[in-house]
Amino acid sequence: MKLIRVTKENMEFIYRVRSHPEVDKYLLGEPPANLREHGKFMGQNMGRFRILWDDVYGNIGYSQITQLKPNMAEIGFCLHPDFQGRGFGVNLVELTIKEAKKQNDFIVLFVHENNTRAIKLYHKLGFKKVSSENEVDFMISSKD
Numbered sequence: 001m002k003l004i005r006v007t008k009e010n011m012e013f014i015y016r017v018r019s020h021p022e023v024d025k026y027l028l029g030e031p032p033a034n035l036r037e038h039g040k041f042m043g044q045n046m047g048r049f050r051i052l053w054d055d056v057y058g059n060i061g062y063s064q065i066t067q068l069k070p071n072m073a074e075i076g077f078c079l080h081p082d083f084q085g086r087g088f089g090v091n092l093v094e095l096t097i098k099e100a101k102k103q104n105d106f107i108v109l110f111v112h113e114n115n116t117r118a119i120k121l122y123h124k125l126g127f128k129k130v131s132s133e134n135e136v137d138f139m140i141s142s143k144d
């Protein structure tokens with residue numbers, strides 16, 4: 001399993017996952033209105049995204065790394081619904097942290113306080129809750 005870069009050929013996968021109701025209900029913010037809007041957004045933000053690729057299953061999910069300020073990046077995750085609840089989240093989050101920590105000592109994320117499954121995973125991988133506002137938890141992990 002590995003993270004691969006997003007290209008014009010595989011970026012539709014991200015749109016399908018992000019706009020799926022079983023994914024959207026866990027996420028903050030709105031999904032893109034349509035594939036055209038998604039294409040425009042991706043055209044400007046392609047470098048922030050990675051797809052989790054498996055030799056057997058193909059595209060499994062995606063993650064994003066957003067540089068908030070020097071030495072601090074925000075990360076986010078989505079597994080395709082077919083691959084949720086099967087333990088693949090560990091791979092997705094671990095690989096993304098590894099990538100983000102190449103250039104940052106501090107990795108942060110925002111998660112809805114009701115998203116128990118995601119929060120459990122983040123605690124397991126060393127994230128700690130820093131604060132909570134409007135039902136959204138802010139969590140941080142620093143370089144070992």
Ligand SMILES: CC(C)(COP(=O)(O)OP(=O)(O)OC[C@H]1O[C@@H](n2cnc3c(N)ncnc32)[C@H](O)[C@@H]1OP(=O)(O)O)[C@@H](O)C(=O)NCCC(=O)NCCS
Nearest residue numbers: 026077078079084085086087088089111116117118120121
């Ligand atoms: C969040 C996400 C990345 C987690 O990955 P996953 O592979 O589905 O998670 P897992 O199956 O490994 O579950 C993680 C842990 O939560 C537990 N869990 C699963 N469903 C749960 C539930 N409904 N309530 C509480 N715990 C739950 C699992 O048992 C596991 O704990 P364990 O390792 O101690 O057994 C993935 O489900 C996803 O992409 N969800 C939709 C989008 C999303 O929520 N993104 C994160 C936004 S911040």
